[in-house]
Structure formats: structure tokens, C-alpha cells
Amino acid sequence: MDTSAWVAVTNRRDQYHETAGTFYKGIFKEYHELLTTNLVVAETYILLRLDCGPKAALGWWERIASSLKVKIIYTDPELTGEAIIILRKYDDQPFSLTDAVSFALMKKMKITDAFAFDVHFTTAGFVQLPQ
Numbered sequence: 001m002d003t004s005a006w007v008a009v010t011n012r013r014d015q016y017h018e019t020a021g022t023f024y025k026g027i028f029k030e031y032h033e034l035l036t037t038n039l040v041v042a043e044t045y046i047l048l049r050l051d052c053g054p055k056a057a058l059g060w061w062e063r064i065a066s067s068l069k070v071k072i073i074y075t076d077p078e079l080t081g082e083a084i085i086i087l088r089k090y091d092d093q094p095f096s097l098t099d100a101v102s103f104a105l106m107k108k109m110k111i112t113d114a115f116a117f118d119v120h121f122t123t124a125g126f127v128q129l130p131q
Helices: 003-010 017-030 038-052 054-066 077-089 097-108
Strands: 034-037 070-073 113-115 127-129
Touching: 003 017, 003 038, 003 054, 017 113, 034 038, 034 097, 038 054, 038 070, 038 097, 054 070, 077 097
Parallel strands: 034 070, 113 127
Antiparallel strands: none
16 A cells, blocks of 8 residues: 555545545455555655644554554565665656655565555556556
8 A cells, every 4th residue: 555545545635535435445345454664654644644634644543553454564674775776777757765665565575456546656567556
């Protein structure tokens, strides 16, 4: 799960909120686990705090931190190193380090699909959901 998906699910003013909410309910039931990274969590928290306020941001954090379905993968030096390789490979793209860490994790875990409203996932060769 990408920052763009978490924000869209949570922020009622997000342009993708309705689509994200419907899709999220479906995947939450369908998938055993939803993976995200600590960098995505950090990005999401600050965006929600700035746009929705601290109460909404903390509420979101508490929900995902206590969820049995959401697994937060913490970046380590190996994953960060793989992300840097990706950033070098796609130096013509405006990928963030957060994006690249997500791509590296997905590659490592053989994950092909990302719940995201960020075209960078498609550019990097992943399937962006919902389509």
C-alpha cells in the first residue's frame, strides 16, 4: 500500500476517496495481509496531519498499528541499497526514496500489484490498483 492509497482512503477531500474506500474494503476482506513500509507510514502521517489535522493522523496511525491485516516493513540497509540502485536506474523519473524502497520491497517479495494512485508504480513496471 502506497501513501497515495492511504491518504485517499482516509482523507474525505481526496479526489480518489470514494474509489479508494470501495477498493480498500474489498482488498481488506480478500487479502490476508496488506504490506506497507515505515517510509510510507511516515509520509502518510505528515500528509494527513497537514490536511486533516493531528487527531485524524493519529487515529489513522492507531488503526493501522493495531490492525492484524496491516504489516509494516521497516527499511534496513539492504533494502535502502536496493532502492538507491532503482533511483540510479530511473534517474530520469521523479521517484522519491519512499517510492524506491517500496519498489525494492515489492521486487524482493515478488509482489506485482500496488494499491496506489501514483503512476510511478506503473512506470517502474508494477500493476497499479485499482485500474
